[in-house]
């Protein structure tokens with residue numbers, strides 16, 4: 071897709087004062103121009119205005135609440151690059167693809183990229199006038215000295231406008247998703263002072279929130295927390311013991327759902343392969359996705375699912391929690407839990 075021209079007001083905005091840059095009117099215009107949404111949701115505007123004014127911000131919003139917009143709009147409102155730290159390659163690929171489809175210059179750096187593709191991105195970053203507005207990277211890459219010195223160069227040219235840390239709860243050893251590489255993000259503040267930090271998560275108890283803020287050395291951070299009441303979620307638990315055949319039940323449920331995309335999460339890779347084979351046998355267009363597959367295979371499964379060639383993906387958490395569609399159903403299939411033998415059906419309708 072062709073690169074979309076910036077909102078015509080962008081140049082004028084850049085020359086105006088900070089308050090004008092952060093005005094609701096200017097930001098809504100950017101939202102409508104690039105994303106076609108009429109207005110901001112929840113606390114998006116507060117988060118965006120905070121980081122654009124140079125303030126750190128901690129943002130706790132439910133899954134699907136629109137956290138990405140909190141750094142995507144600043145990337146479009148201000149010159150420079152927004153660095154997005156993201157734990158999952160599938161999630162990065164998905165977001166970058168969606169942004170590119172809108173003509174927004176976004177890229178990601180990961181092991182799945184070819185050397186040629188990586189070189190092109192590095193050339194752009196080194197150019198002194200990068201065209202990239204959003205750069206998605208893994209926390210592991212940030213921890214490498216080579217990449218950190220590149221970031222410092224971009225910073226010294228005044229071209230790093232924001233650091234967004236997605237799934238920020240992974241920083242905390244109190245959290246259930248602790249990831250050691252996230253802990254190393256604590257050096258960002260000392261290497262890149264003055265760049266506002268936006269920490270985003272859908273799950274963080276107060277102890278984890280404090281740990282995230284302290285680890286990242288966030289200063290006077292604006293703490294935004296949205297309600298987790300989600301009327302668009304329907305949850306059902308089915309007990310496998312009460313079913314004659316859980317595979318057949320699941321297969322019938324999927325067939326009755328009509329033309330919707332589905333993710334089924336399983337605890338283990340072998341369960342993904344097994345369930346995917348069962349569902350395929352019963353005529354459901356289905357594929358497995360887990361870390362045991364090579365990069366090419368994973369990308370192909372993701373592409374087929376996004377383009378609706380495959381209806382159902384049976385995945386481990388390696389798939390991430392991605393809901394790129396307006397209507398999406400995801401199921402958790404747990405055939406081998408020790409205590410309870412259940413599977414859950416969770417219907418999620420994006421409003």
Ligand SMILES: Nc1ncnc2c1ncn2[C@@H]1O[C@H](COP(=O)(O)OP(=O)(O)OP(=O)(O)O)[C@@H](O)[C@H]1O
Nearest residue numbers: 107109110111132133134135136137138139272391
């Ligand atoms: N202001 C808005 N109006 C309407 N839709 C929006 C708005 N902001 C975001 N969305 C849409 O809501 C959906 C969910 O957004 P997003 O993926 O950013 O959620 P998230 O909070 O990052 O979820 P997760 O926790 O899964 O990462 C996307 O399709 C996005 O385009």
